[in-house]
Amino acid sequence: MKFSCEKALLSAAVSVASRAVAAKSSIPAMEGILIEAGSQLRLTGYNLETGIQATVPAEITQRGSLVLSARLFGEIVRKMADDVVVFSAEGYMVNIKCGLSEFNIVGSDPEEFPELPTVDQQNALTLPQPTLRSMIGQTLFAVSDNESRPVHTGSLFDVEGDSLTVVSVDGYRLALRRENVTEKKGADAFSFVVPGSALGEVEKICSGEEDITVIQGARHILFQTGDIVLVCRRLEGEFLPYKSAIPRNNPIHVVCSARALLSSIERVSLIISEKLKSPLRCVFGSGMVSITTKTAIGDAADQCPIDGDGQELEIGFNNKYLMDALKAAPAEKLRLEFTSGVAPCVILPAEGEENFIYMVLPVRLKAN
Structure with a gap:
């Protein structure tokens, strides 16, 4: 040679x-x-x-x-x-x-050297690399690492008509991103689950501006862009029925700046660590949310302006889960929806089309 x-x-x-x-x-x-x-x-x-x-x-x-x-x-x-x-x-x-x-x-x-599996095309879709890269980057954090439900250690790719929805879920939170595809071949609607470890690599190979083609086979998925081909196995099993899992008739709505809320949570989180775990206690009032936490080394409090009335709703969150969703959200203004202190918080764009939804489950708070 x-x-x-x-x-x-x-x-x-x-x-x-x-x-x-x-x-x-x-x-x-x-x-x-x-x-x-x-x-x-x-x-x-x-x-x-x-x-x-x-x-x-x-x-x-x-x-x-x-x-x-x-x-x-x-x-x-x-x-x-x-x-x-x-x-x-x-x-x-x-x-x-x-x-x-x-x-x-x-x-x-x-x-x-083991032979790379051949992927027999059943369905295929094409979309720009930057689109897929952002969709993966903004949902991958919510992929489960719990092997007892292997299907949730990947992200669901759900194709309907001209739109692709990518969903990740780990039992504590859900991340959803929706975008239109450039081209589609095969059935009008189809879905498959791609392992999170493979999606991390797909995100890295989406480094250009050209299109990437995703091919669904019987047991494998193939991603092709330019001179690079990535093949991974499909995850089998029953994925969470996400459409019915996201509560949408929530009576309490507030609007806030993603950056401002994230900054407040980051400041309060300075006294939370792996050893000193403690939930954030959030009280959504009229025009303001108060965030407090207490650990063995002390307590911290911060406030962030919001638009709307949270009706003095008190709700607890794991600080990391809430921060992950706020960091990933591809919008500056967010709408937060609540039903009660024990129901999930739903995070959506405050303006424009709903091309992302994040859901974070609350943490039960001890009485003051």
Whole structure:
């Protein structure tokens, strides 16, 4: 096998493929990157959960394939001078030259590398990379890490007509984002659940402005953008029926600035830590919300102006859950809806279309 390639392009492709490489595995080949020089140069990382394949422009003079340690190959390419990398292999002996540097290292048998699953297209959708990136970034925080309900360790992609809704839920909160898709093929309505770990990688590969295509197969999902393909398994099971789980006829409504409320909560949270856990006690009055908390080291209080009357509703929150939702909300003005001190708080945009909804469950407060 022999090829030459620009160092910057090769380094970028190695770092993308490395994200899906197993950190430790009983199969040594899985700690490596599969390098295939055929009609194109392809680099693949696969940990049996998620696989990433990057295609690189290269001049291929001799075809072949082998597996190299992802960590070592990545370090070698990254530290080389900005020049053309010349890669040649005889059997498993690899020679890598670039500028004045030269390395001879040993690769391994490509037959030992697990085959990337093929995805038989049932349905597909296309949307701009920045759109999908923001949808994932603004819902991923609410994905569950509780393995007792595996389906909730991923996000639901629910497609109806021209719109895609992404929903994450972990038993304490719910995050929902809705946007229109550019193109759709297959059924009018379909849905599937993508593991949260894979979505973290999808968010990273959505680094450009072009479109990304999402293909639903029987057991796997494929994300394709430009020269990069990511394949992951689908999560099976009954996802929370989110449409009926979000209470919408809430009698108490207030409007506030996301930034101002977040700043107030961050100040009060300074005395809360992993060791000193305590809920936020929020009292929504007329034109103002009072936020207090008490831990072993002291107490803190802050106020934030709001529009509307909260009818002196007293409600407790886990400070992190409320802050996560406020940080993720893609709007400056938010509408907070309540029914009572023991019912969920629903957070929506105060103006424009409802392209996001966050729901945070309250924490029971001890009597003063």
